[in-house]
Amino acid sequence: MAGQTDMELIKNGVRMDGRKPDELREVKIVAGVLDNADGSCYLEWGNNKVYAGVFGPMECHPRHKQKADRAIVQARYTMAPFSVNDRKRPGLDRRSSEISYIASQAFEKVVMVEEFPKASIRVDMQVVEAHAGTRCAAITAASVALADAGIPMRDMIPACASGKVNDIVVLDLNKEEDNYGQADLPLAIIPSTGEVVLLQLDGHLSPEQFEEAMDLATSGCMDLYDKMRAALENRYGGKK
Amino acid sequence: MSNDHVSNLMKGHMESLAAEGKRADGRGINEFREVKIEIGMLNTAEGSAMVHLGKTKVLCGIKMLIGTPYGDSPKSGTMTTSTELAPLADQSFDPGPPREQSIELARVVDRGIRESRMIDFEALCIEEGERVWMVYIDLHILDNDGNLFDCCTLAAAAALSNAKIPNVQHGVADEDVDLPVTCWPISCTFGKLGDSVILDATSDEEGVMSARFTVAHDENGNLRAAQKGMNGAFTDAEIREAVKTARASDNVLREALKGIQ
Numbered sequence: 001m002a003g004q005t006d007m008e009l010i011k012n013g014v015r016m017d018g019r020k021p022d023e024l025r026e027v028k029i030v031a032g033v034l035d036n037a038d039g040s041c042y043l044e045w046g047n048n049k050v051y052a053g054v055f056g057p058m059e060c061h062p063r064h065k066q067k068a069d070r071a072i073v074q075a076r077y078t079m080a081p082f083s084v085n086d087r088k089r090p091g092l093d094r095r096s097s098e099i100s101y102i103a104s105q106a107f108e109k110v111v112m113v114e115e116f117p118k119a120s121i122r123v124d125m126q127v128v129e130a131h132a133g134t135r136c137a138a139i140t141a142a143s144v145a146l147a148d149a150g151i152p153m154r155d156m157i158p159a160c161a162s163g164k165v166n167d168i169v170v171l172d173l174n175k176e177e178d179n180y181g182q183a184d185l186p187l188a189i190i191p192s193t194g195e196v197v198l199l200q201l202d203g204h205l206s207p208e209q210f211e212e213a214m215d216l217a218t219s220g221c222m223d224l225y226d227k228m229r230a231a232l233e234n235r236y237g238g239k240k
Numbered sequence: 241m242s243n244d245h246v247s248n249l250m251k252g253h254m255e256s257l258a259a260e261g262k263r264a265d266g267r268g269i270n271e272f273r274e275v276k277i278e279i280g281m282l283n284t285a286e287g288s289a290m291v292h293l294g295k296t297k298v299l300c301g302i303k304m305l306i307g308t309p310y311g312d313s314p315k316s317g318t319m320t321t322s323t324e325l326a327p328l329a330d331q332s333f334d335p336g337p338p339r340e341q342s343i344e345l346a347r348v349v350d351r352g353i354r355e356s357r358m359i360d361f362e363a364l365c366i367e368e369g370e371r372v373w374m375v376y377i378d379l380h381i382l383d384n385d386g387n388l389f390d391c392c393t394l395a396a397a398a399a400l401s402n403a404k405i406p407n408v409q410h411g412v413a414d415e416d417v418d419l420p421v422t423c424w425p426i427s428c429t430f431g432k433l434g435d436s437v438i439l440d441a442t443s444d445e446e447g448v449m450s451a452r453f454t455v456a457h458d459e460n461g462n463l464r465a466a467q468k469g470m471n472g473a474f475t476d477a478e479i480r481e482a483v484k485t486a487r488a489s490d491n492v493l494r495e496a497l498k499g500i501q
Contacts, residue, residue, distance in 0.1 A: 052328065053382075081376060082288065122331075128301070129285075
């Protein structure tokens with residue numbers, strides 16, 4: 001967060017990309033796009049493009065990471081070198097490692113890990129084009145991929161960010177808003193229980209703004225949840 | 241790269257099929273799988289392409305940055321190729337730093353593009369000895385069903401063919417121009433399966449084959465790069481025959497590449 005800026009990111013209740021403060025960018029979700037992975041998903045969110053693939057449950061390597069009473073989720077988030085304007089060096093940097101780690105823990109809450117002692121469930125998230133909000137896009141895609149793989153889960157976890165630009169709380173920051181806005185709050189929830197499985201915040205929010213941002217991000221997650229279910233119904237057929 | 245766990249029964253089956261000139265998926269031994277190329281799907285990349293070769297899928301993005309030239313070639317731009325064997329592409333791909341197989345793959349693709357002089361490196365010079373364009377070819381393997389070598393070379397060539405030099409972003413000129421491309425290298429990769437030689441192996445076939453041979457030609461039928469891989473061997477006659485077969489068989493890929501221009 002760059003903090004205060006002179007840039008006018010929102011004018012008369014309309015954002016630079018024409019959205020209202022509580023409007024999501026366009027989201028497209030397709031389940032089952034890859035052949036080798038046990039489950040997969042391709043997701044476009046605004047200009048973000050993400051592939052997610054799941055393998056497992058399978059024997060956990062390295063062995064010392066095995067848990068005697070449950071499976072572990074090994075999630076990995078990476079950004080392609082060509083996903084951003086200035087080429088990113090390939091491989092895991094500190095940011096990607098952190099996101100991978102907190103995503104793994106979020107998934108372990110919903111995946112029925114107790115069913116698969118000593119196993120590993122591998123979740124790979126590949127961001128191929130990035131325009132702010134990629135961690136939410138990746139986690140949302142990975143949730144659909146986990147469901148597509150038939151992994152027993154209590155629920156899927158949609159993830160969506162809210163934030164603050166020009167002192168106004170808005171949903172789903174775009175690239176400019178992320179760069180020049182005042183706060184960013186990515187949130188992932190379990191829709192059926194309302195529990196929070198991932199929350200990060202950087203920037204500056206008053207207590208009231210925080211409440212508002214939480215409400216907004218939660219409603220964004222619920223909207224996404226419908227789209228995730230629709231993607232699975234599209235692939236497998238569902239109750240009409 | 242290959243599938244490590246193919247049963248002996250499957251191995252025997254595929255070897256006897258190949259001996260009769262047949263394949264498990266119904267192809268002839270010198271036949272490519274269906275190829276599909278899409279280009280320009282990534283806005284952040286200077287050029288991009290997705291190639292489907294059967295079930296193998298590779299996404300390639302081109303990035304260009306300004307850097308200093310090497311001392312021995314002050315008038316030439318540079319090029320770097322890297323491959324990401326994304327764990328989602330294959331259960332046997334481990335997360336972590338690139339391993340030998342990934343490095344070999346990137347280097348073979350790199351040689352095919354570089355040695356064919358597909359890119360006019362001198363046209364990438366901005367200021368002699370000071371500033372040149374550095375071309376980064378990044379290949380993302382999304383689905384591995386064998387023959388990543390040919391699929392990656394094709395993806396790289398397709399992505400380069402629609403790349404624009406980002407003059408505006410880097411303040412070099414007022415307009416982005418097409419990356420100058422001079423020729424079209426195509427690689428063909430063969431596998432030794434029992435006593436037979438097959439083209440465009442699937443993952444299952446790679447799991448039982450003993451040796452691999454890749455040869456890249458330009459559109460005039462001249463050889464530009466080659467590599468023999470894996471711990472088996474080819475006879476002298478097999479290598480010569482494979483080079484001839486490559487010239488006859490790479491048309492399908494050339495047609496697909498022409499189709500996008």
